[in-house]
Amino acid sequence: MTSLETKSLLFAHFANKTTPLQQRMIEEWLKDEANQERFYVWLVEWENQLPVYQPELEAPLQQFVAHMSASQVADNEQDTRESEPEETPVVTLNPTRFWWMAVAASVLVIIALGGWFNRNRVLYQTYQTAYGETRTLQLSDGSTVTLNAHSSLRVPRFGFGRMRPGRAAFGDRSREVQLVGEAYFSIQHKVDNQKFVVKTANGFDVIVHGTEFTVSTRMHRANVMLRKGKVQVDYGVGKTRKQLMLRPGDLVTLNQPDRPQLRHRVSAQPYSAWTEHRFVFDNMTLAEFGQLLTDNYGLRVEIPDSSTAKRTLVGSFQANNADELLQTVSELFDLTVTRQADTVLLEARN
Amino acid sequence: MRAAFTVHVTDADAAPQPGIHIDTMKEPDLVDRPDNETLPDTELFIRRAFDTDPQKGCELLFRLYYKPMCTHAVRFVYSKEIAEDLVADVFYTFWNTQAYMSVNRSFRAFLFRSVRNRAYNYLANEFRKSDSLDSAAQQETALSNGPESMMRYNELYQKVDELVAALPPQCRNVFILNRFEGKRAKDIAQDMQLSVRTVEVHIARALATLRDGLRNQWFIIGLISWLGNVLDTLI
Numbered sequence: 001m002t003s004l005e006t007k008s009l010l011f012a013h014f015a016n017k018t019t020p021l022q023q024r025m026i027e028e029w030l031k032d033e034a035n036q037e038r039f040y041v042w043l044v045e046w047e048n049q050l051p052v053y054q055p056e057l058e059a060p061l062q063q064f065v066a067h068m069s070a071s072q073v074a075d076n077e078q079d080t081r082e083s084e085p086e087e088t089p090v091v092t093l094n095p096t097r098f099w100w101m102a103v104a105a106s107v108l109v110i111i112a113l114g115g116w117f118n119r120n121r122v123l124y125q126t127y128q129t130a131y132g133e134t135r136t137l138q139l140s141d142g143s144t145v146t147l148n149a150h151s152s153l154r155v156p157r158f159g160f161g162r163m164r165p166g167r168a169a170f171g172d173r174s175r176e177v178q179l180v181g182e183a184y185f186s187i188q189h190k191v192d193n194q195k196f197v198v199k200t201a202n203g204f205d206v207i208v209h210g211t212e213f214t215v216s217t218r219m220h221r222a223n224v225m226l227r228k229g230k231v232q233v234d235y236g237v238g239k240t241r242k243q244l245m246l247r248p249g250d251l252v253t254l255n256q257p258d259r260p261q262l263r264h265r266v267s268a269q270p271y272s273a274w275t276e277h278r279f280v281f282d283n284m285t286l287a288e289f290g291q292l293l294t295d296n297y298g299l300r301v302e303i304p305d306s307s308t309a310k311r312t313l314v315g316s317f318q319a320n321n322a323d324e325l326l327q328t329v330s331e332l333f334d335l336t337v338t339r340q341a342d343t344v345l346l347e348a349r350n
Numbered sequence: 351m352r353a354a355f356t357v358h359v360t361d362a363d364a365a366p367q368p369g370i371h372i373d374t375m376k377e378p379d380l381v382d383r384p385d386n387e388t389l390p391d392t393e394l395f396i397r398r399a400f401d402t403d404p405q406k407g408c409e410l411l412f413r414l415y416y417k418p419m420c421t422h423a424v425r426f427v428y429s430k431e432i433a434e435d436l437v438a439d440v441f442y443t444f445w446n447t448q449a450y451m452s453v454n455r456s457f458r459a460f461l462f463r464s465v466r467n468r469a470y471n472y473l474a475n476e477f478r479k480s481d482s483l484d485s486a487a488q489q490e491t492a493l494s495n496g497p498e499s500m501m502r503y504n505e506l507y508q509k510v511d512e513l514v515a516a517l518p519p520q521c522r523n524v525f526i527l528n529r530f531e532g533k534r535a536k537d538i539a540q541d542m543q544l545s546v547r548t549v550e551v552h553i554a555r556a557l558a559t560l561r562d563g564l565r566n567q568w569f570i571i572g573l574i575s576w577l578g579n580v581l582d583t584l585i
Contacts, residue, residue, distance in 0.1 A: 016508040023501060030497035033455075039500065040459045041392075047418035053430060055420040060438055061412055068405045068445055263475065265435070281554075283477075283561070314561065315554025316535065318546065332551050 007042055014046045104158055128152040129181075131298035132321060134275065141175060142188035143196065146275045148216075149296040151181020182216040182295075184272045187229075203257030204235035213246075214271040218295045221288075223253045225271035235260055277320050281313035286346065289313060289329065293344065297322040300343045308335070308348050393456055400450055408445050411457055416441070419465045425507040426469035428514065429529050436472060440464045466503045473506070477561040506564075513563040517556055524549050525556035 006029065012018050013026055029035050107123075129135050129147045136146045139155060147153055155177050175190075176197040187196050187208050196208040200217045204224075212227040224233055226246040233244045237258045244252060244260060251266040273280040274296075281289070287309040290301030299322060303309040311333060319325035326344065330337045338345040396414070400407035416437060423433035440461060444450060453460045514522060524542070527533045528549075535553065539546045 013504060016504070016511060027497045027501050030500055036497070036500070037456055037459055040456065040462050043422070043462060044415065044418045044458060047421050051417065051421040052424055053421060055417050055430070055434060057413070057416055060416065060434065061409070064412055064438070064441055064445075065405075065409055067442060068408060071446065072405065265439075265472075312558070312561075313554070314557040315550055317550050317554075328547060328550070331547075332554055 006038075010039065010042050011046050014043060015050075100158075107158060123157060124154045124178075125157050126152055126154045132296065134277070136275075139177075139188075141190070141196075144186045145177075146184040148182035148184075148274050150298065151179070151183060153180075153183060154178040179215055179217060182214070182218060182274070184212075184214045184275050186212045202254060203237060204233055204254050204260075207232040207234060216271075218291075221253070221291075222255055222257075223251060223271075225251045225266065227272065233260070273316065278316060278318050279325060280316045284313045285309065286311050286313070286329075286333070290344075290346070293322060293325070298342060301346065302343065303346045305348060308333075308346065393458065396457060404445075404448070404450060407450065408441065411444075411461065412441055415458065415461055419461060422462070423465050423469045424530070426466075426510060427472055428510065428526075429532065431532050432472065433469075436468045437465055440468060470503060470506060473510075473564065477557075477564050509564060510560065513560050514556075517559060521552045521556055524552040528553050529556075 127137055129151050131150050133149055138144050178199045198206040198215050202217045202222045206224055209230040214225040216223050226248055228248055231246050234241055236242045249265045251263045253261045293299045293301050317328045326337050334349045335346050336349050396407055396410050399410055419437045420433050423436050427433050527538045535546055535549045539549045
């Protein structure tokens with residue numbers, strides 16, 4: 001076979017126009033390592049001749065060059081930067097701080113008088129959403145939180161975002177919230193790098209360094225999806241805690257608290273889609289979909305046929321309530337929906 | 351099997367570039383090389399650049415291969431945006447890990463192997479249930495060599511093409527507008543005068559078809575690249 005013949009054979013192969021016998025020939029030919037090099041030379045040539053679209057080069061190139069220059073500079077400075085521990089800033093007692101301390105002190109007195117059993121009500125503000133309701137809150141430090149349906153967030157009433165870690169009064173509990181359910185966080189970065197911690201009852205905490213992300217502590221899908229910035233997930237059972245640093249695009253699933261599953265380069269959109277009444281399903285089984293209806297709308301879903309329950313959903317749908325969502329899904333799968341009060345029966349249509 | 355379709359670009363502010371343009375009539379020019387045995391070393395100049403300034407070398411590689419890598423990756427993932435992300439990722443990793451120091455064959459082969467591998471992993475992750483932490487880390491490094499896997503990669507995008515081509519016409523158009531062009535369901539619905547729900551159901555159907563159709567591919571390729579790696583470590 002001459003070089004020209006081989007080349008046209010490969011071009012045909014790249015265009016998926018070869019027969020199995022020709023493919024066998026190519027495979028034999030590829031056993032020579034020099035030919036593997038030729039394969040890529042011709043692949044580049046073919047792609048350049050018959051591109052499926054024209055990618056823009058300049059902008060990504062500039063970004064890449066900027067990244068390279070920046071990381072080179074960072075390399076030089078790394079020694080000094082990396083060794084610096086995270087310092088807690090020196091705190092001086094200014095009038096506002098004093099005032100807040102006074103308030104906190106008097107509150108403590110009230111609590112002491114009012115009895116311990118009521119202390120959570122006094123110390124914490126709890127935001128709750130009903131089934132089918134989503135709500136956006138602005139916290140006193142400027143962070144915003146969107147709560148998904150049937151979720152609650154407990155925020156300290158006093159000293160939130162003001163007390164710095166290391167201060168004795170309330171310990172370093174400031175900017176520490178407790179989540180049950182699912183929420184989307186957009187955290188205000190503090191000049192002093194003060195941490196924001198999301199505590200969950202599922203055996204993991206999320207420690208934030210200024211960022212946007214989603215946390216879910218639902219029964220069957222506890223996860224954290226990072227959209228921007230940097231967060232650290234602190235997980236484990238009992239005393240043995242482990243840390244996992246997330247990069248943007250990372251999704252960590254913690255259905256078993258000590259065995260996180262990490263995926264990179266996940267599109268963040270599906271995990272915050274509910275903030276705009278959008279549902280995004282990525283290989284979700286109908287059974288899992290039923291669980292989602294339970295979490296968000298308090299509906300009990302029954303799927304008697306197990307093979308129906310295993311069918312999977314992919315896609316993104318807009319729905320303002322449970323009925324719209326059920327309608328879309330039943331249309332897609334050709335299901336009959338029987339709804340009685342809070343119980344929904346899904347069956348394949350015959 | 352070659353997908354033969356054209357897509358009109360309706361974005362008013364987009365540059366006058368063709369959408370998907372596959373001209374089935376035109377055959378590429380084949381130029382016979384006078385020398386059958388040795389290929390000219392087109393990367394000699396780049397190698398020289400790496401000797402003096404790696405950053406310059408990376409920049410030259412980016413200029414030379416970014417476009418063909420994108421147009422190649424898009425055949426697997428069917429999305430410009432994802433393809434460009436994957437290719438950028440290859441280059442960023444190439445720089446960050448100083449992989450260029452250990453390239454013993456051509457940069458071209460290294461970069462194209464990486465991008466094909468990444469495109470495969472992307473598809474595998476997108477159309478398959480998530481893996482545990484361990485196997486995800488393992489996949490990152492599963493850069494396989496060898497003729498078998500080189501052939502399998504081509505089979506993979508051939509399969510993707512076949513599956514997309516076999517979709518009902520309207521479903522296919524919606525899918526390509528959404529996935530390849532990156533248009534939102536709402537805009538597609540407006541352009542094609544369909545309801546948003548219909549568009550969303552079309553997209554979901556197309557993705558389900560791809561997932562079902564590709565189901566058998568993962569096992570075969572996974573096995574082959576695994577075998578390839580085992581062989582590599584033994585030799």
